[in-house]
Structures are given as C-alpha cells and as structure tokens.
Amino acid sequence: MKFARLVGYIIAAAGTIGLIKAPALAARKRALKVFLATGRRYTFPATVKPRVSFIIPVYNGAHHTLACLLSILAVADGSYEVIVVDDGSTVETAELLTYFENVRVHKNSHNQGFLHSVNTGAALAQGQYLVLLNNDARLIEGSLSSALDRFEAEGNCGLMGARVRHVSGGLQEAGCIIYQDGITNGYLRYEREDDLRALFQRDVDYCSGVFAIITRQQFEVLGGLDEAYAPSYFEETDLCMRLRESGLRCIYNPRLLVDHFEFGSSAKAKSARKKIEMRREVFLKRWSSTLKQQRFYQTEETKNIEAAALRLTPHPRRLIVVNAKDVIAQVEKRIQNKNYQTTIYVIDVSNQLMKLLVAKTDMSVAFAYGSERQLRRFIKRRRSFFDVFEVAEDVRTSLTDQLQKV
Numbered sequence: 001m002k003f004a005r006l007v008g009y010i011i012a013a014a015g016t017i018g019l020i021k022a023p024a025l026a027a028r029k030r031a032l033k034v035f036l037a038t039g040r041r042y043t044f045p046a047t048v049k050p051r052v053s054f055i056i057p058v059y060n061g062a063h064h065t066l067a068c069l070l071s072i073l074a075v076a077d078g079s080y081e082v083i084v085v086d087d088g089s090t091v092e093t094a095e096l097l098t099y100f101e102n103v104r105v106h107k108n109s110h111n112q113g114f115l116h117s118v119n120t121g122a123a124l125a126q127g128q129y130l131v132l133l134n135n136d137a138r139l140i141e142g143s144l145s146s147a148l149d150r151f152e153a154e155g156n157c158g159l160m161g162a163r164v165r166h167v168s169g170g171l172q173e174a175g176c177i178i179y180q181d182g183i184t185n186g187y188l189r190y191e192r193e194d195d196l197r198a199l200f201q202r203d204v205d206y207c208s209g210v211f212a213i214i215t216r217q218q219f220e221v222l223g224g225l226d227e228a229y230a231p232s233y234f235e236e237t238d239l240c241m242r243l244r245e246s247g248l249r250c251i252y253n254p255r256l257l258v259d260h261f262e263f264g265s266s267a268k269a270k271s272a273r274k275k276i277e278m279r280r281e282v283f284l285k286r287w288s289s290t291l292k293q294q295r296f297y298q299t300e301e302t303k304n305i306e307a308a309a310l311r312l313t314p315h316p317r318r319l320i321v322v323n324a325k326d327v328i329a330q331v332e333k334r335i336q337n338k339n340y341q342t343t344i345y346v347i348d349v350s351n352q353l354m355k356l357l358v359a360k361t362d363m364s365v366a367f368a369y370g371s372e373r374q375l376r377r378f379i380k381r382r383r384s385f386f387d388v389f390e391v392a393e394d395v396r397t398s399l400t401d402q403l404q405k406v
Contacts (some may be wrong), residue, residue, distance in 0.1 A: 021261065024167050028063040028261075035066055036095065042073060043101040044082050052080040052144065053127030053216070056135050057117035059087040062096045064136040064261060069100055071138035078145035080131075083124055085117040113231020118209075119224040125216055132212045132236075134260065137164075139211075142256035150201075150253065151213060158248025159214045159240055161207020162256035165193045172260055175204030175252035176237075177308045180291045180298045182284040184237055187309040193257070199358050200366040203312035204252045205296070206240035211258045218243070228286075233272075234279035241287055254363055306381065317341045318388035321375065321395055324349035328357055330392060335365055340388065343368065345375055347395065 054072060058065050065084070072082060083104045086093055088111035097105050106124060108117065122130055129148060142162070151157045164172040164186070171193050173186025186208070188198050222242050229235040240250045297308040318340040322330045327346055335342055346354065346369040354369050361367075368378060 021168055024261065025063075028067055032063040032066050032092075032096070035099070039099070041099050041101060042070070044073065044103055045080065046102045047079050047081055050079045050081040050127040051148065052076075052078065052129045052131055052213075053122075053125035054080060054082045054131045054133055055085070055118055055121035055125065056082065056133050057085045057087055057114050057121065058089055058093055058135045059111060059114075059117075060089045060093060061135060062089070062092045065093060066096060067138050068133065068135050069103070071140070072133075075139040075141065076144050078148070080144070081125075081127060083121045084135075085121045087111050087113070087117045114209075115225045115227065115230045115232055115235050118235075119227075122216065122219055122224055127216060130214050130216050130219055132209050132214070134210050136261040137210050137258050138260075140165075140257040140259055142253075144256075147213065147253050147256055151251075154249065154251060156248055157251050158218060158243035158246070159207060159212055159250045160253050161204070161213075161250070162211045162258045163193065163198055163252075163254045164208065164210050165257065165259045166190075167259050167261045169193075171195065171198060172210070172262060173208060174198035174254065175202055175309065176206050176208055177300070177305070178205040178237060178241075178291065178296055179300050179308070180288070180296050182280040182288075182291075183300050184234075185300060187305070194355065196354065196358065196367045196369070199254045199363065201254060201363045202252050202310065203249050203314075204309075205312070206237045206250055207252060209236035210260045211256070212236060214239075214243075218248070222246075228282055229279050231275075232279075233276045234283045238283060238286070241290070245290075307385070310385070313341050315341070316387040317343070317385060318390065319379075319382075319386045320344045320390045320392075321347065322392040323347050323394055324353070325394065327353065328360060331357060331361060331365075334390065335361070342366070343386070345369065345378060347372055347375065 056065070056068060069082070081104060082102075083106065084097060086097070086105060086107040088108055097103060104124065106120060108120070118132055131144070147160060151160050161175065163174055166172050170190045171186065171188045174188045174195075174197065176184055176186050178184050184206070187204070188195055191198070222239065225235040226238050229238060243250060297304050297311070316339070320334050320342060322334070322344065324346055327349060331344055334344070343366040346357070346367070348371060349369045354367065358367055370378065
C-alpha cells in the first residue's frame with residue numbers, strides 16, 4: 001500500500017469515530033438551528049402516481065433529517081414522493097417537518113424501531129419503487145431516473161444499492177460481502193470514494209439499507225423486512241438473501257453516491273455493535289447452511305476480500321492491457337464484445353485521464369491502471385480470476401509471457 005494511500009486509509013477509518021465526526025455533527029446542528037429560525041419553507045413535488053416512494057424512518061436526529069430532506073430536493077429527479085415515519089421523536093422533529101410541504105408523515109404512537117418503521121412506510125407508499133433511505137444519509141450525486149431505467153433493463157434485478165461514503169470521507173461500502181461465519185462488511189471500506197474498483201457495476205451479496213431500491217410489489221411479495229431482526233440490523237442482509245433465493249439479483253450501482261453519518265441514528269456505536277452481534281446469530285440460524293452450500297467465503301481475511309467481493313462476477317472474464325496512448329479509442333474498440341466481463345488495465349496513464357475514461361464507458365467495465373511492474377503484481381493477485389487476456393499491439397511483448405501465466 002503506497003504511503004499516500006495508507007495515510008488516506010487511516011484518516012478515513014478514524015473518521016468513523018465520534019470524536020472525528022464531531023465537527024460535522026456540530027455543523028448539522030447549527031444548520032438546523034438556523035433553518036428553524038429563518039422559517040423558510042420547502043415544497044416537494046405533489047405527485048398523484050409517483051414512480052418512487054422514499055421511505056425515511058426517523059427517531060430524533062432532526063439535524064440529520066434536515067440534511068437528508070434537503071439532499072433529496074437537490075438531487076432526486078423524476079416522479080417521487082417522500083414518506084417520513086416518525087418513530088416517537090421529540091417535538092423538534094415534528095417542528096422541522098412542518099416546514100416541508102407534500103411530505104407524508106406517519107407518526108408511530110411509540111418507538112417501534114427502524115425495521116417496523118420501514119414496513120409501515122412501505123405499506124403507505126404509492127410508488128412503483130421504494131427507496132429505503134436512512135435519515136442520517138444524504139444523496140450526493142447520480143440520477144435516480146437513470147438508476148431505475150438500469151434496474152428495469154437488467155430484467156431480474158431484485159434490489160439496487162449505491163456507492164456509500166462516510167460523511168467524514170472514504171468509502172463505507174461499494175456493495176457488501178457476507179461470510180460463512182455471518183460477518184459482513186462493505187467492500188473497499190475506508191478506501192477512496194473514487195477508487196476504480198468501486199466504479200463498475202457488480203452483482204453483490206447484499207447492499208445495505210442506508211440506500212436501497214426495490215420494487216414495491218417485490219417488497220410486498222416477500223412480506224417486507226422480517227420482524228425476526230427487529231428492531232434493526234441484518235434485516236437488509238436477510239432481505240437480499242431471500243431475493244437471491246427467489247432468483248433475483250442484488251446489484252451495486254456506482255453512479256449513485258450517498259454519504260452516511262454512520263451510527264448517526266443510533267444512541268451509541270457500542271450499543272449498536274452489540275445489537276449487530278445479536279442479529280448475526282439470528283441470521284446464521286436461518287442461513288448458515290445456505291452460505292456453505294453456495295460457497296460463500298468462510299471468514300473475512302485480507303487475502304480473500306477481493307475474490308469474495310467479485311465472486312458473483314460471471315464467466316468468461318477477460319483482462320485487456322492497453323497503453324495510455326489513444327486510450328479512449330483503444331478501449332471503445334475493445335469493449336464491443338458484450339459476451340465477456342471485461343477488466344481493462346491501462347499502463348502509465350494519469351489519474352485525471354483515467355476518470356475521464358471511466359465516465360465515458362459503460363459502468364459494467366472494470367478498470368485498473370499503473371506501471372508495468374504494478375501490472376505484474378495485479379496479475380499475480382488475480383491469477384485464477386481471468387479466463388481470457390488480450391494485449392494491445394503496442395504494449396511491450398515481454399508482458400505477453402507474464403499474461404500467459406494468468
């Protein structure tokens with residue numbers, strides 16, 4: 001790991017600690033105070049037949065809810081409605097919600113927990129699709145309409161998730177991994193949000209409930225989130241297992257970016273982690289044999305994280321090696337064959353040009369870049385991953401021998 005990358009990783013990991021997040025928390029609380037003092041009102045679309053219903057469970061944290069609602073107004077496109085399920089919050093949340101027109105508010109008589117609130121909100125929804133969204137999450141970029149079009153184009157998509165970053169920087173997840181021991185984790189956690197490994201679409205074990213798209217019909221067919229996991233945790237992991245059991249896919253969409261104030265809706269991170277461990281036992285009781293039969297990786301180890309994250313990537317897989325010269329033209333020429341899951345490695349290209357290349361290419365193509373020396377290490381780590389390799393004519397012939405060992 002390069003020194004600069006290591007420093008970035010450490011900073012991102014530290015950013016999930018309460019002390020490091022304190023400035024962001026203070027800023028949100030100040031923003032809420034100013035918002036309530038100004039009395040400005042905002043209006044969401046008044047839609048009779050929305051394509052999408054946002055389901056936002058809320059238990060206090062009005063400062064987070066304000067940031068969440070404003071992000072929807074700023075980023076969301078297409079036809080949608082917003083449903084907030086107030087799970088017994090204090091009067092501050094109720095006051096905040098009065099400043100937003102056309103938000104459908106359901107107030108629970110008492111605190112029922114995240115899971116029940118999602119199911120309650122879904123029962124009230126009118127949209128074709130549900131977007132499950134934590135109140136401590138914000139939409140940052142990406143077209144919701146385009147994501148739904150992609151959802152429909154896939155044909156057998158059951159749930160679609162987003163690229164999720166920590167509010168203090170660094171990724172929280174680019175899709176999530178499940179291991180046989182019930183441990184789960186976000187792929188590329190604490191890595192840079194623009195890490196190339198996070199910028200292509202993949203089938204994944206599951207996507208977290210921070211942000212998740214599912215059809216309302218399918219949610220109802222499955223009976224919603226399973227109450228065995230109430231009040232929260234592992235409910236979305238179980239939902240994705242049930243979806244895939246029924247033949248549907250869980251797809252990670254990198255073009256949707258969300259940031260998340262992790263544990264922002266929990267009283268204490270320590271308490272949340274204790275609940276997570278309890279729900280893991282419930283999850284394993286139900287799915288342990290399935291995890292073994294479907295050959296999920298046994299435990300989370302550094303050496304198998306990449307393979308575990310990519311295990312659902314279909315064969316045949318090919319690696320294409322090209323030079324930086326005329327790279328956009330080379331790539332466009334070489335990815336016409338859709339019969340392969342393609343990874344393109346570009347030698348000696350700048351990070352700026354690489355980002356341009358990714359933006360111009362269909363997000364089903366994966367990218368990597370570096371020197372010839374780094375390429376050899378890249379191949380060594382993925383020796384059993386690729387089925388086919390191609391080398392551009394102007395790439396040094398010495399690399400051909402190396403690639404033939406893949």
